[in-house]
Amino acid sequence: MEWVTTSGRSVEEATEVALDQLGVAADEADIEVLEEPKSGLFGRTRGEAKVRGRVRPAEVRPKRDNRRSRSNKSHGQQRRERQAPDSPSGDKPANSRKNGGQRNNRNPKGDKPMNDAPRDPVDPAAVGEAAETFMSGLATAFGVEASVTVQREDTEIEVAMNGSDLGLLVGPGGRTLTAVQDLVRVAAQRRLGDHDTHLRLDIAGYRERRKASLETFARKIAEQVRESGKALAIEPMASPDRKVIHDVLSTEEGVTTASQGEDPNRRVIVSPS
Numbered sequence: 001m002e003w004v005t006t007s008g009r010s011v012e013e014a015t016e017v018a019l020d021q022l023g024v025a026a027d028e029a030d031i032e033v034l035e036e037p038k039s040g041l042f043g044r045t046r047g048e049a050k051v052r053g054r055v056r057p058a059e060v061r062p063k064r065d066n067r068r069s070r071s072n073k074s075h076g077q078q079r080r081e082r083q084a085p086d087s088p089s090g091d092k093p094a095n096s097r098k099n100g101g102q103r104n105n106r107n108p109k110g111d112k113p114m115n116d117a118p119r120d121p122v123d124p125a126a127v128g129e130a131a132e133t134f135m136s137g138l139a140t141a142f143g144v145e146a147s148v149t150v151q152r153e154d155t156e157i158e159v160a161m162n163g164s165d166l167g168l169l170v171g172p173g174g175r176t177l178t179a180v181q182d183l184v185r186v187a188a189q190r191r192l193g194d195h196d197t198h199l200r201l202d203i204a205g206y207r208e209r210r211k212a213s214l215e216t217f218a219r220k221i222a223e224q225v226r227e228s229g230k231a232l233a234i235e236p237m238a239s240p241d242r243k244v245i246h247d248v249l250s251t252e253e254g255v256t257t258a259s260q261g262e263d264p265n266r267r268v269i270v271s272p273s
Contacts, residue, residue: 003054011036011049016259018053023243025263030056055198122194128152130188131159131199138180142169157199159184166204174210177203178238211244218248221270226254231271236261242268 004021008014015031022029035050128150139146139161146163161169170177181201189199202208225232234245242259245268249257256273259266 003052005034005050005052007035007048007050009037009048011051013258014049014051015053017246018051019239020242020246020259020268022053022055023240024055025239028056029053121196122192124152124155124157124194124197127188127192127194127197127199128157128159130192131157131184131201134184134187135159135161135201138169139163144169155197157197159199159201160205161201161203162205169203170206174206174238177201177206207240210241214241214244215248218245218270219252222249222252222255225270225272229272231269233260234268234270236265236267239263239266242266245270 004018006014006017008017011033019026019029031051031053033051037047037049132148132150135148144163144165146161149160151158169180184201185199221232246257249255254273256271258269260269261267
């Protein structure tokens, strides 16, 4: 995952800028503090805070090895059967119970726990194929005719579903689309143990239309701020939409942007520079 480096008057402000650039919420990002403002006279601060952030890799729940569990159970039964003639009560010696417990938690070589074994990187192409399969199955389940395409550039994966009658999968304000995207990430990235790719989903071209609309809207807001000389607060938006606003207005002269509030009521403030 690529890191972005941002700065602000405080660590919190620099972090907010990083989250908006990444287009994710705080619980979906890794943030590292590079520099903090220094204390000056009369409680003032000097310098700026600097942080770097990235989209947090998807976590994978370790799979249980049921075959090994069954094998351990079988061996345990065999040991009890062998000990039965010598131990009328059926109790094991203390050292036998201790050693047996250690073997159950370690791999066959007995050097370290099995869950700590290193994982091989997952081929991004395999992640894309899994996402395509999931979305095709979802279209079949909903009874709609749709085509699914996958475009991949390095670790960036774009999955697009196009067809008719897909509004139900988009939902008001794209909220259903966001939920479906989370399901795709579980079915593709987490199931395969992928920690490196960044997967995005678009349905019926909604994200592109939304982006174009937001870009036009952002430029109108910038013009209003330049003419009035007063800051304007935009309605609360999801982090991907806020990212579009920040990206567009970063190229506009005479205005600056910042985010305020907490999700889901977090909004962009456009101010004259």
